Amino acid sequence: MISYISRRIGAGLVLIACASFIVFALMLANSENVARNILGDEASLAQLAAKKVELGLDNPLLLQYGQWLFNAVQGNLGKSWFNAESVGYLLLNRIPVTLSIAVGTVVASTLVSLIMGVAAAVYRGWLDRVLQIVSVVGLVFPGFWLALVMIVKVSIEWGLVPATGYITFAQSPFGWMQSLLLPVFSLAIGAVAGLSQQVRSATIGVLEMDFVRTLRSRGLSETSVLFRHVLRNAAPPTLTVLSLNFIGLMSGAVMIEQVFALPGLGSIAVEATGVGDIPIVVGAVVISVVIVVIVNLVIDLINGWLNPKVRLS
Template identity: 55%
Template sequence: MIGFVLRRVASGIALVVVIATVTFFLLRAGGTNVARTLLGETATQDQIAAKLHELGLDRNVLVQYGDWLSHAVRGDFGTSWLTNQPVTTALVDRLPVTLSIAIGAVVLTAVVSVLLGVLAAYRRGWIDRVVQVLGIAGFAMPGVWLALILILAFAIKLAWFPATGYVQASQSLSGWAIALVLPVVAIAVSSVASTAQQVRSAMLEVLQNDYVRTLRSRGLSERSVVLRHALRNAAPTGLTVISLEFISLLGSTVVIERIFALPGIGSMVLDATVGGDSPQVLGVVVMMVIVVVLVNLVIDLLNGWLNPKVRVR
């Protein structure tokens, strides 16, 4: 098991380094454009040259990369070119918001999709047809459109939830949870739709295996056969899909944070990209890759626990 974990950690570190390196050199490819973006279209060539020198962009790109990497491994991603705030500080302030939305959506996806998938596979009939129709409808529904509908219905008309804004959990746990309901639902619906279909397919395949009939012939209750044995064997497929959905959900938060005026990573990276703020873009990319690697590591560990054969790969 230790070797299994070490291999996953090593591959995760390699992935972070590769993506960070590629992102760094892609961003550095437009140094003059960055300076002009920061100074404006009316900037003279002398002003652009002075700005490039101030930012250190007039040095050899390999020297720039070595300097950035030596600080990044210590958790220092530099200072924002737009706000003069340390990038690490901005990430620490904003990351909890994005993770709250993404993790909340993943938990909602896991609970609802497993419930729907198991019911559809076990009960079949009209429940199966309803789940498949809802799955297609939910998958086809644009998250932006759904977010606007939720705001109109539950924030403006019914006033059950706030339309915009965020409350720190340290200030009010209930206020924090209420503020996340609409954003989480808005991005979770399509994930529930696709994941429920995958869980349904995996459960149908498992329930048709010979060992399931053997368990039933031995007098085990249907609850034990379905939840304890069949669901456990179908779980790796569901976990894999959920890990992929988590990556998609992180991307979806970029738009959702804008709609609900949430101070998360998504809104920060949009501003940084438009403003040519390379340190912030790099910091966000590295942090998001680390989060994805950690989530995939947890999923791999759960799969290894559920299916020991996975550990040998």
């Protein structure tokens, strides 16, 4: 088990390093524009050259990245090139917003998918057909389109919840839930579409196995067979899809944060990308990748606990 965890952590660290380097290199391709954005259109060539030296943009790419990585390992993500504020401080206030959206969507979509997928697999018939329809509808309509529809209908016409903005849990737990309701719903529809189908397929596959018939022949109740044996064996492939869904949710949250004017990692990364504030962009990407790596590590550990064969793969 320790070897399994070590491999997963090592793979996560490699992913973080690769992602940060790629973003770093892509952003530095426009280093001339960065200096111009900071100083303005009236800046002379000499001033632009001096600013590039000040920011270290005249150094080779690998040296710049090495210096950033050395500081990042120590918890220092640098300072914004535009307002000199600490990148760590700027992003720290944004993490709870993005995490609230992503975790809320995962919890909501998982619960709904389990109920719908298991019900469709066990009862089949019209429930199964309804699931197929819901899955197609959920995949057809993109999250940002649903978000716009929700704003118009639920917020503007019906006035049930605020259209934009974010309230922290400390300020008001109820207000926090209201500010997350529409963003989570907009993302959860697409997540449920794929995950519920996976739950259905995995559950049907396990229900058709010989050991399930053996358990029933021994007199075990359907409830015991389903919840103690079938769902446990159907969980690993479902968890794999869930981990992939979480990656998609982190990227989808960028658009959703823009639509609902939420101060999350995605919104600040988009703003920083527009002006070329490399420390903020790279910091936001790294933190997002770290969150994804941690969530996938937890899912891998659960997978390994449910299925010992996974630990040997």
